[in-house]
Amino acid sequence: MSEAARVRHVEHAMGTVFSFDVRGFSDASRVQAALEAAVASLHHADEIFSTYRPDSQISRLARGDMALQECHPDVRDVLGLCEDAERRSGGWFSARYEGGRGNVLEPTGLVKGWAVERAARMLASAPAEAVCVNGGGDVQLLGGPWRIGISDPLRQGGLAAVVEVGAEACETAVATSGPAERGCHIVDPHTGEPPVTDVASVTVICPTLTAADAWATAAYAMGDRARAWLEETPGAEGFAVTSDGGTWHTSGFGRYVTAVRA
């Protein structure tokens, strides 16, 4: 096995960009085939779940033009995961909220993480020892070693912290939520309004990106309550940058971090 074997790929999908980085494999053709399948799975998820496409299954389901039983099994899986996340976050993560257009079905807060995690697993089973898939700023790592910078929401191009996992690492996901690059797209599910918070961005680390993405969204919506909630969420660690440039993190976050901004 060539230690230096590496495949990288960049794919535009779901209105954002997915970056793949695969290391530690002996059969490059199998990795290439897995990459093609992983990329296809992202576009498939986009077709089904895009709330921007009126003809997507999720849009038709929301309008009542399509029954859940008629939808692709992925739709049921994802909506099930959304319900689970809603329950475990005490309602702070929700795929449904009262929006201007009535009851909006919006599983987007979970779909991207779920799709990235699935793509990463496809690559790992190629097989490959170390996989990093970054979907628009949310990262699923399988194996290692990897060093992941956490973007500083107050200085574009700067880093607030660096998360490090070793070669012995199994599953690590890093998801960050905040209004920084896309305008505020997160709303308090109770009000339908952007959250009132002094948190500029919040990062969650846990084994799977499906959970990390949902927890980061919920934590950002919670605002100041996020720290205590993440502290007591099993298997999750959190880190936040506040609008005045300060930071906080949960008690177990330190084991991942090699550098935090002053």
Next chain:
Amino acid sequence: MKKKHTLRRIVLTSAATVSGLVLLLSLKPTTDPSVVRADVSITPSGQTASASSAPPSAPASASSGSPSVSASRSRTVGHKSPSSSPSGSASHSASPVPRTTSSVPSAPTTTPAVPTTRTVTGPTVQTKYGPVQVRITLTGSKITKATAIQSPDSLSRSQEISSTAVPQLNQETLAAQSANIDSVSGATYTSAGYKQSLQSALDTAGV
């Protein structure tokens, strides 16, 4: 008052950083002959003290078979349309599927080579504050120096930007490199935002 100032600083810093990253993107090695002009000068290797008289084409050290190990090339990357928008040039390098897929077989780990030092000058990019052009020095694949060789200075507002934002750009480019990261987690970016992101610079550099 204080808040307002901070906000403005963020805006200005962002503008410069964006330009910098756009430049980094457009520095991607390319095989398109119309984009790469002939070498304008051959400069001595940063690793060799004697240097300026050394014939760059000759492998200076006997143990190394590769001329690129001992000689450093200074290359100017030309730009077909200097007035094109930053996003235009960025999309050129961040093009879709096949071009960005790269399979890197083993890096030359067998030769414990002295890292090549090269200087690359980016195209002039027109920003709303004026033209910006950056030169970076790479030792191996690591950026060791970033200099703004052209920055806005005509208007007083532009001067303010130059004095604060350009040094910031240098620091941030270096900080990201020295952190030696594989990927970046941050609030979700759009396809357009990606082009100006650190992740995009990492993907393009392929290091």
